[in-house]
Amino acid sequence: MTSAAQTPTELRRLLPADLVERAGCPFDPPAGLTGRRGQGPVQPLRLANGADAWLVTGLDEARAVLADTRFSSDRVRHPDATTDAEPRQVETRDDGMFVFMDPPEHTRLRKLLTGQFTVRRMRALEDRIREIAVEHIEAMKAAGAEADLVPAYALPIPSLVICELLGVDYADRDRFQRNTAVALDSTSPPDERARAGLGLYTFMGELVAAKRAAPGDDLISGLLDLPDNQLVDIALVLLGAGHETTANMLALGTFALLENPGELARLRADPALLDTAIEELLRFLSIVQMGVSRVATEDLTIGDVTVPAGATVIIATPEVNRDPAHWDHPDRLDLSRPRVSHLAFGHGVHQCLGQQLARVEMKVGLGELITRLPELRLAVPADQVPLREEMLVFGVHSLPVTWS
Amino acid sequence: MIVTVDRERCCSSGQCALIAPEVFDQDEHDGTVLLLRPEPGPELHAAVEDAADHCPCSAISLS
Numbered sequence: 001m002t003s004a005a006q007t008p009t010e011l012r013r014l015l016p017a018d019l020v021e022r023a024g025c026p027f028d029p030p031a032g033l034t035g036r037r038g039q040g041p042v043q044p045l046r047l048a049n050g051a052d053a054w055l056v057t058g059l060d061e062a063r064a065v066l067a068d069t070r071f072s073s074d075r076v077r078h079p080d081a082t083t084d085a086e087p088r089q090v091e092t093r094d095d096g097m098f099v100f101m102d103p104p105e106h107t108r109l110r111k112l113l114t115g116q117f118t119v120r121r122m123r124a125l126e127d128r129i130r131e132i133a134v135e136h137i138e139a140m141k142a143a144g145a146e147a148d149l150v151p152a153y154a155l156p157i158p159s160l161v162i163c164e165l166l167g168v169d170y171a172d173r174d175r176f177q178r179n180t181a182v183a184l185d186s187t188s189p190p191d192e193r194a195r196a197g198l199g200l201y202t203f204m205g206e207l208v209a210a211k212r213a214a215p216g217d218d219l220i221s222g223l224l225d226l227p228d229n230q231l232v233d234i235a236l237v238l239l240g241a242g243h244e245t246t247a248n249m250l251a252l253g254t255f256a257l258l259e260n261p262g263e264l265a266r267l268r269a270d271p272a273l274l275d276t277a278i279e280e281l282l283r284f285l286s287i288v289q290m291g292v293s294r295v296a297t298e299d300l301t302i303g304d305v306t307v308p309a310g311a312t313v314i315i316a317t318p319e320v321n322r323d324p325a326h327w328d329h330p331d332r333l334d335l336s337r338p339r340v341s342h343l344a345f346g347h348g349v350h351q352c353l354g355q356q357l358a359r360v361e362m363k364v365g366l367g368e369l370i371t372r373l374p375e376l377r378l379a380v381p382a383d384q385v386p387l388r389e390e391m392l393v394f395g396v397h398s399l400p401v402t403w404s
Numbered sequence: 405m406i407v408t409v410d411r412e413r414c415c416s417s418g419q420c421a422l423i424a425p426e427v428f429d430q431d432e433h434d435g436t437v438l439l440l441r442p443e444p445g446p447e448l449h450a451a452v453e454d455a456a457d458h459c460p461c462s463a464i465s466l467s
Contacts, residue, residue: 114416114435341458351460
């Protein structure tokens, strides 16, 4: 992958600890964010490397930034305060890291993919996703009355769904899942993670070659006009964006439901609540903690604050999604809350490509789990569930549950 | 209510097709918006307004 792909992780390290550590309730925004309430929707921030940045905490202001492409995502031409790199004048980007591009380069690549992620296509996957979910619940039940929900359920579902989309052969899926699990697990030793990361890169290269030799009806086979390196980048972007995120929403979402038994009981009693429940969990948990940032390409105004050209603007998604101007009692989990446009999938031209897939995965994954395991509960005290505080995507490292 | 869509602005999020499927669909090739009912009945107005508000690229206009 290009170094540009590392940017959000770098940004995460430069933020004050209280903006990312959830010392109190694991479902609430970090104390550094809630402590800034009342200080305005756009606030100056000093990063650990001394650079100035701006933190956006208001929903209207965040939407305005993300809808305005003068706030750039292109980390090659406009490196931000988190990167040491000098801006580079490049004719055209030849990589496939479209999440770090601006229109029109971003538009061209995204448009090649959007047809694969329509509401209709994702709903067509629902039965297959249900098979995968039920299979894993049955395996958990067959193995006993206790399991760690992360490896037993939350991780394999998105992993196998991505295999379906990319057209990974059944015979290769174990290798794919093993490498993915190690590469994305921050608790793995660094050399093992690096090896697994390289393994995935090699895997995607082989997958692209196999599709070139014998195209199927999968996503990669539909993009064979692109050069190999772009195809590999795109496959890795889809894996990175679609695996950890969904897995953490499944595990943290389950944790949040178990810790809000009244809401869980309502959902069990009225499965028609599932659609709004998913939107509310997305809003309430906002697991992409501090990964969304932009660079101002000229002096620009956000609300009544002017930021200078070159400024790094960070969208504080967990806090934006608790904006009291848009939600009553925003710190309360209310599964029947009327749908209000939240920022869990972002906004603007980069809004999550896989959001309709994520919705189906969450609806099926959480729905089957609470229906098929009516006695589901935590197997450890809630304060002993290990949180992914140091990670770009928030969630739990493990979730020991029982259902006997 | 008259609905217009800008397919150049559309970024294929699918929000409109999810929220108001009676009025909006998606092109099967690139997922961009297809307007099924430019003049939806009053029973659909709330959903259409909701869809327009959710559109990440402001591709839906109402008049």
